[in-house]
Amino acid sequence: MKTSFNIILMILACYIAGLFLPWWSGMLVITALSFFLNFSISKGAVIGAIVLGILWLILAVYTHFTNNGILTSRVGELFQGLSSVQLILATFVIATISGSISGMAGAALKKLIS
Amino acid sequence: MSKLPSILCILLAIGWFYLLNQRINLAPGKKLPPIGKFLSPFTGFWKNADPIANLESKKMNLKGIKGSIEIKWDDRLVPHISAQNSEDLMFAQGFVTAANRLWQMDVASRATAGRLSEVMGSRTLIFDKNTRRKGMAIAAEHALSAWKKDAAVMKMINSYTAGVNAWISELKPADYPIEFKLLDYQPEPWTDLKVAMLATSMANTLSTQEYDLENTNALKIFGSAEYNYLYAQPNKAQVPIIPAGTKWDYVQKMPAIGASVIDTAIGYLSPFEKTPFDDPHIGSNNWAVGPNKTKEHHPILCSDPHLTLTLPSIWYEVQLSSPEVNCYGASLPGAPGIIIGFNEKVAWGITNTEWDVLDWYSIKWQNDSKTKYLLDGKTESVSYRVEKIVVRDSMEIIDSVKYTSWGPVVSEDQKNPKYGLAMRWLAHNWHNPDELMAFVGMNQAENYNDYYNATSKHVVPSQNMVFASTDGDIAMRILGRMPHRAQGEGLFVMDGSVSSNGYKELLPAVDNPYTLNPAQGYVASANQNTTAADYPFAYIGNYDDYRGRYLNRRLTQMDSITVEDMMKLQNDPYSILAEDALPALIKATDRSKLSGQEQLIYDQLAKWNCRFVGKGPEATMFMLWWTKFKENTWDEMYGIIDSIPILIPENYRTIEILNTNPSYVFFDMKQTTVKETASDIAMLSFKEALAEFTKFAADPINDKGSWSQYKHTTIDHMGKIPAFGSKIIEVDGFKDALNATQRFNGPSWRMIVQLSTPVKAWGVYPGGQSGNPGSKYYDNMIETWRTGNYNDLVFLTKEQPESDKIIANWQLTKNEN
Numbered sequence: 001m002k003t004s005f006n007i008i009l010m011i012l013a014c015y016i017a018g019l020f021l022p023w024w025s026g027m028l029v030i031t032a033l034s035f036f037l038n039f040s041i042s043k044g045a046v047i048g049a050i051v052l053g054i055l056w057l058i059l060a061v062y063t064h065f066t067n068n069g070i071l072t073s074r075v076g077e078l079f080q081g082l083s084s085v086q087l088i089l090a091t092f093v094i095a096t097i098s099g100s101i102s103g104m105a106g107a108a109l110k111k112l113i114s
Numbered sequence: 115m116s117k118l119p120s121i122l123c124i125l126l127a128i129g130w131f132y133l134l135n136q137r138i139n140l141a142p143g144k145k146l147p148p149i150g151k152f153l154s155p156f157t158g159f160w161k162n163a164d165p166i167a168n169l170e171s172k173k174m175n176l177k178g179i180k181g182s183i184e185i186k187w188d189d190r191l192v193p194h195i196s197a198q199n200s201e202d203l204m205f206a207q208g209f210v211t212a213a214n215r216l217w218q219m220d221v222a223s224r225a226t227a228g229r230l231s232e233v234m235g236s237r238t239l240i241f242d243k244n245t246r247r248k249g250m251a252i253a254a255e256h257a258l259s260a261w262k263k264d265a266a267v268m269k270m271i272n273s274y275t276a277g278v279n280a281w282i283s284e285l286k287p288a289d290y291p292i293e294f295k296l297l298d299y300q301p302e303p304w305t306d307l308k309v310a311m312l313a314t315s316m317a318n319t320l321s322t323q324e325y326d327l328e329n330t331n332a333l334k335i336f337g338s339a340e341y342n343y344l345y346a347q348p349n350k351a352q353v354p355i356i357p358a359g360t361k362w363d364y365v366q367k368m369p370a371i372g373a374s375v376i377d378t379a380i381g382y383l384s385p386f387e388k389t390p391f392d393d394p395h396i397g398s399n400n401w402a403v404g405p406n407k408t409k410e411h412h413p414i415l416c417s418d419p420h421l422t423l424t425l426p427s428i429w430y431e432v433q434l435s436s437p438e439v440n441c442y443g444a445s446l447p448g449a450p451g452i453i454i455g456f457n458e459k460v461a462w463g464i465t466n467t468e469w470d471v472l473d474w475y476s477i478k479w480q481n482d483s484k485t486k487y488l489l490d491g492k493t494e495s496v497s498y499r500v501e502k503i504v505v506r507d508s509m510e511i512i513d514s515v516k517y518t519s520w521g522p523v524v525s526e527d528q529k530n531p532k533y534g535l536a537m538r539w540l541a542h543n544w545h546n547p548d549e550l551m552a553f554v555g556m557n558q559a560e561n562y563n564d565y566y567n568a569t570s571k572h573v574v575p576s577q578n579m580v581f582a583s584t585d586g587d588i589a590m591r592i593l594g595r596m597p598h599r600a601q602g603e604g605l606f607v608m609d610g611s612v613s614s615n616g617y618k619e620l621l622p623a624v625d626n627p628y629t630l631n632p633a634q635g636y637v638a639s640a641n642q643n644t645t646a647a648d649y650p651f652a653y654i655g656n657y658d659d660y661r662g663r664y665l666n667r668r669l670t671q672m673d674s675i676t677v678e679d680m681m682k683l684q685n686d687p688y689s690i691l692a693e694d695a696l697p698a699l700i701k702a703t704d705r706s707k708l709s710g711q712e713q714l715i716y717d718q719l720a721k722w723n724c725r726f727v728g729k730g731p732e733a734t735m736f737m738l739w740w741t742k743f744k745e746n747t748w749d750e751m752y753g754i755i756d757s758i759p760i761l762i763p764e765n766y767r768t769i770e771i772l773n774t775n776p777s778y779v780f781f782d783m784k785q786t787t788v789k790e791t792a793s794d795i796a797m798l799s800f801k802e803a804l805a806e807f808t809k810f811a812a813d814p815i816n817d818k819g820s821w822s823q824y825k826h827t828t829i830d831h832m833g834k835i836p837a838f839g840s841k842i843i844e845v846d847g848f849k850d851a852l853n854a855t856q857r858f859n860g861p862s863w864r865m866i867v868q869l870s871t872p873v874k875a876w877g878v879y880p881g882g883q884s885g886n887p888g889s890k891y892y893d894n895m896i897e898t899w900r901t902g903n904y905n906d907l908v909f910l911t912k913e914q915p916e917s918d919k920i921i922a923n924w925q926l927t928k929n930e931n
Contacts, residue, residue, distance in 0.1 A: 068890070098130065
């Protein structure tokens with residue numbers, strides 16, 4: 001229960017930061033929250049992956065549909081002929097790894113300091 | 115020891131971030147954009163995926179405007195701007211153009227300035243170097259310093275520039291056009307000089323066609339008698355733009371000047387590398403029919419410029435209205451005002467005059483370091499312009515370009531170190547302070563007199579400007595100035611050691627040829643020669659030989675003309691080249707010597723109607739036959755053309771020679787022992803063409819050899835990003851037909867205006883209003899264009915201020931802070 005709450009809170013925090021800060025804002029927020037919420041390295045890795053993965057996936061899918069897939073098909077073609085679905089997955093995978101690594105880094109930092 | 119995993123985690127995070135924030139090298143010249151930045155749904159390409167739902171209305175508070183501005187967007191994303199004064203109007207034009215076309219404006223101005231390598235890296239270095247050697251930036255700087263003498267012109271440009279910058283300052287990195295993100299750079303502020311760069315870019319496209327070196331080489335190789343026979347015969351079938359028989363009583367007399375001296379000592383070098391799709395593919399049509407020739411007794415004006423077709427498109431539609439003006443038409447992103455359009459009283463359109471105003475002079479070096487040259491018996495020193503080319507991810511390149519009194523020394527003679535080649539171009543030095551007011555003047559014109567005044571201001575690139583008004587007038591006048599040339603000047607590389615070998619002045623604008631309401635009931639131009647031979651001054655150009663003839667033929671025949679007739683004519687794929695060449699080839703080829711299969715094709719071609727429609731194989735077969743025939747006839751020239759620039763004789767001359775001189779020496783092929791005649795060459799070429807056609811048509815993708823597959827029209831992205839260009843388009847057309855659609859070029863804006871009250875207009879271009887590949891307005895008009903259809907243009911007036919096609923509204927208000 002507490003974990004789901006944390007995840008939702010973190011998704012919201014990443015979303016708000018993303019509106020105002022550069023692309024890496026989500027990584028920064030996850031690192032910070034993982035630090036302050038005293039996550040273990042493995043928990044940080046899992047939660048970070050879920051948080052950023054879900055956030056980017058939702059936004060990418062939403063954007064894809066509101067745009068009727070015009071741009072995903074063009075950009076996919078630009079990157080070695082990826083399909084729209086593959087391009088959305090690539091976005092999801094990059095977000096997942098970035099979130100995971102950030103979650104680990106926050107927890108690791110805490111461990112180093114304490 | 116237990117700290118190691120933690121340290122590794124942190125290092126991993128830093129390394130990962132670094133990796134995602136960097137451009138990654140894939141291959142030389144190929145880089146991935148920063149992956150994290152580019153894929154982020156907050157800042158990356160996802161932000162460029164415009165929702166397909168309608169555009170949102172909004173209110174914006176802006177610095178730099180005086181009153182309030184209203185922008186109504188119609189359902190094709192055409193902005194209809196309404197401002198309370200002309201400065202706000204220009205501001206708003208800059209603002210909306212930047213909103214839709216910012217990257218295009220950036221890259222076009224960089225290309226002319228020779229600054230592409232700053233963002234593209236070393237792959238554009240040669241292009242930048244050539245651009246700078248040609249002195250493009252100098253031409254723009256000279257234009258701007260001339261404009262600065264005219265306060266009204268500068269007010270207009272300053273307002274436009276401020277509008278562009280107001281848009282740029284509203285942008286966050288997430289809002290940048292996708293090309294900035296792919297190449298990972300930021301938009302820089304717009305400047306007045308960039309407006310001049312855009313104007314120079316048009317001059318470069320339209321006024322740099324010349325064949326001085328090719329002509330000089332041909333003269334040197336063939337001697338003057340053969341040269342004259344091959345190259346210097348006028349096309350007798352041509353109909354000039356200003357009707358023959360026009361009295362030149364308005365022309366001001368000028369002092370006579372002597373002939374200039376060509377220099378054949380120089381030889382066999384190319385000024386710059388000529389790209390394969392460089393010059394001869396662009397052209398345009400325009401015409402107007404008077405009230406007596408139309409069904410509804412109002413003039414109808416038509417204009418369709420043929421340029422390189424790109425996405426985003428070269429044109430941007432806009433309506434501009436203020437208390438002084440209410441006009442609509444096609445604008446060039448980066449330049450204020452409308453270039454081809456109409457208002458409540460008049461309409462206008464342009465084609466290129468094709469005048470040759472770029473000349474080459476041989477420079478005789480007087481010292482080994484090539485800093486001193488001979489002029490009028492004295493030794494002169496060159497001056498230098500140091501060009502610093504910033505190259506992304508590489509070292510800055512310094513190129514010191516030498517300038518002589520003629521212009522920049524673009525290249526050196528590789529075989530003869532004593533010679534250089536200097537370029538003299540009208541756009542380098544000749545500018546009127548109010549030259550931009552030519553088009554602005556047309557935007558505001560109410561009648562023929564306003565048109566006459568406007569067409570007196572412009573210098574270069576010169577254009578044939580067609581005109582029609584609700585008063586019932588139609589006219590054609592040259593917009594742009596003609597150098598006062600000696601007979602033959604500018605045709606060859608000239609001796610640059612004698613200053614009298616170049617023009618000293620321009621003809622006054624009053625000498626510009628024109629015709630008003632001619633007896634024939636129409637005016638028409640399609641890049642053919644401007645006047646009949648009796649025009650009192652010498653001028654040279656590179657003219658089209660077929661579209662003008664067909665246009666004049668059809669307009670003479672037509673009567674009780676409707677707008678639909680004009681639409682059909684703009685899309686007409688009939689070509690007189692085929693009409694003239696095909697019977698000559700058929701006649702020269704002995705049918706009885708062909709096999710049964712060959713006779714079938716021969717008969718099919720003999721019956722062909724000379725229409726270059728996309729479906730069907732006849733146009734492909736004809737083009738292959740004609741191309742082979744020229745290659746086999748002029749094989750001696752094709753053999754040397756790569757090392758010695760030389761021109762292949764023109765199509766009309768080739769046909770004349772085929773018809774009148776079948777045993778001409780060039781029909782004999784060098785490598786054979788027998789002596790061939792035109793008949794042998796026609797037969798050989800037919801067989802070769804058929805073999806190639808069979809091979810081409812055998813590939814299932816080629817639709818049995820259809821013309822559209824062979825012609826292979828595509829509309830490429832301006833930055834050559836394949837995924838942002840079009841697929842192959844199945845479309846009619848041919849270079850020498852009124853529908854001049856080719857591989858990469860074609861009708862870039864088709865406009866038809868009926869000068870009734872109120873004025874009615876139709877238009878289309880192969881692209882869309884948005885420059886964003888993620889917008890539904892990026893290429894939405896290609897299909898309309900391809901099928902020969904038009905959009906009804908929404909023209910808002912005081913009487914008709916609303917339209918149900920308006921989908922969104924932007925209110926710009928003054929920011930007092």
